[in-house]
Amino acid sequence: MPAHEKINYVEFPSNDLPATKAFFEAAFGWTFTDYGPEYTAFSDEGLDGGFFKADLCSTTSNGGALIVFFSQRLEETQTKVEAAGGKIIRPIFSFPGGRRFQFTEPSGNEFAVWSDLP
Template sequence: MPTHARIDYAEFGSRDPAASQAFFETVFGWSFTAYGPDYLAFDAASAGLDGGFFRADSASSTASGGALVVLFSERLEETQRRVEAAGGRIVRPIFAFPGGRRFHFIEPGGNELAVWTDRDPA
């Protein structure tokens, strides 16, 4: 598959890259490689896309016009519980939209993401 002009890498500012790493390892099973104390890379094999977290004073949210990264889950309610248990803050509880259901959360480094499913609730 050609890669020219396709999204290849995504970077997130994080107020606490180590906390972001611990959260995504715990909740989603992502793997990381540290490149010094202020940069952590994740890989496509575990996250679906290569990318990383860099230390920053601010993070991404939809309220400030940031892009919303949306993850997929086969078990949405379970994923929401895991997000909360690992220190994520739910900012939009599960809601329906045409094609599925989703929720939005803030991870410990300050970034807003969402998780969606096309599966009916169990």
């Protein structure tokens, strides 16, 4: 049973569901369940969620929340993101507590990956 009054699910827009799915499958090994032609869901990825067909995308510049992944091997994860078609919009940089990079997936949604390892 989901925890009372805790974040349970997240949904993102996607202007190209097949490209978004292919990216997350290749970069992070996700699997999806389609619910019709305009919605696909993922689970067991730290937080369950889905992508819905939309013309917009979520970026920090337009006020979107930044979802941040964790990686034990930051450079390797960045390479996988690039190989899967992600665009690095902020290369690896240091911040108090670790390092991270930010990227967009094929539909333009912005994400980050961080590591506390050097």
